[in-house]
Amino acid sequence: MKNQTAITEFILLGLSTDPQVQIFLFFLFLIIYGITILGNIVIILVIRGEATLHTPMFFFLNHLALVDICCSSVTVPKMLENLIGKQKTISRMGCIAQIFFFIHFACAEVYLLTAMAYDRYVAICDPLHYSTIMKKQMCRQLVGGSWVMGVFDALVNTLPLMDLNFCGLNIISHYTCELPAVLSSSCSEKFTNYVLLLAASSIFGLAPFLLTLLSYIYIIVAILKIQSAKGRSKAFSTCSSHVIVVCLFYLSAFFRYMKASSKSLTDLDRVVSIQYLILTPMLNPLIYSLKNKEIKTIIWKRVGRCR
Template sequence: MKNQTMVTEFIRVGLSRDPQMQIFLFLVFLVIYLITLGGNIVIMLVIRTDSHLHTPMYFFLFHLSFVDIYYSSVTVPNMLMNLLAEHKTISVNGCITQMFFILLSAGADVFILSAMAYDRYAAICDQLRYMERMSKGICFLLVSGTWTTGFFYALLNTVFTLKLHFCGYNQIHHFSCELPPLLPLSCTETFTNQVVLLTSFAIFGSSPFLFTLMSYIHIISTILRIRSVEGRRKAFSTCSSHLIVVGLLYLTAFFQYTKPSSVSSVVLDEIFSIQYSILTPMLNPIVYSLKNKEVKTAVGKMLGKIKFLK
């Protein structure tokens, strides 16, 4: 390592080297980002202004929309600048800082989804004690815990990344500074980092997934015991949106962080990253708007008020 030049900045190669394709991708992801911002802001405004939506379920949906805006804003604006920049460089410290906020966003995302799963479990499986289980204090505690656990997940991996030395090759074949594509650039041993990443993923990633899975096993079991078809349909409709959102996030993120190196591919890695960090935050408000009658009604009321004011 003594004979190698220490790297002070990385070059992010991600997505395409073709200038015309970069302009096209810039326009595509700019539209996606604007839809993400617009859709999630509308959801937050509707929940804030409509008193009928001041319930635990929509309290968590409000915070999910905030996390989606935060998650998308950590990666997309920087990626857009990089697509148009002549020199596609980022400092090592800047890259690690972005990595920290990506991990924080991802951690907060999975834990807010598990809190939403617990809310649906309480609403369907323990209706008589629902308000006791989901009091305002407990809801605020769950949201606070979401950001706290996300912070420790990000901090743990960032501290060990700061101990690495980077020298020689400095091209990141990715559009953002995620940890998996960053580790191969280190000229020091990364075994500890890989162990920390997998262990922290098992604790902070798999635990909310297993909690969500167990919640839905109980929810489905309870729904199947409902005698009327209409009753089963209504019960399932209250959690179908959340189930779709959970599937969109976990299927891609889980494969991205647990797949063996033998199936690793730059293109595949980028596709999965785009799915869970860019497309999912855009799709979440669309899913909740299309699948949830209360949200559709509230959005209609808000649009009606806007037209009336005009």
């Protein structure tokens, strides 16, 4: 039992053991992280600094950008440190903290995406009552609820980790402390942990996804009823960026977490995890800025003033 509880740190195997590949990956992910931080900060500053963007849709987008900064900062800096460091380790409590904050921010993002889908549903399916439904108080409650649900999801999945034993095996075949990878490294009975993981994935992941899907079914039906081709095109354009972000995040995350009980972590699992852990926070501001005419116009105006 002493050997089982004596582990104070984990070794993260990462994506490659080749030093040259590690250097390449370091600069690649450093650039991605830089773009993530810069892109999301630009989105936040543009929304907060432009009075015309103080609407529910951009209020949610502002918080989504903040969540993406936090989510990326949970995993990427430590991964960059391990890529160039000799000791590729993380403390046990640091590992649990990383799992807690990633689940917290990821769950908050899921519910923010659901809130954004509901906002588009009201805007397209019930436009006459939009201003009365999507009031500031409602928007704040939806955002606050997203952060609170993230805390609940994180607590449900991380508190049971405190009692896990690792039998002297402190190697995690991943580049970060992701919950499925840590569970697969433990020698304890993990049935309860997997039940909690699947239950939490259903409550905090699948349920919001179904609400988002239902919202877009109603949205698509409403758009198809619009007689004007220009009106249909405008309605689709307001939703397309959100649909792309939802698909990128959910498809990769569901693939990884719904097969969490797999004993071995494959190369495909690591590649898929890169999508929702690292790439999605970078792509979100790019997708929204490229697909949204209002944001593009304001950014170009401000760039023009700086010249």
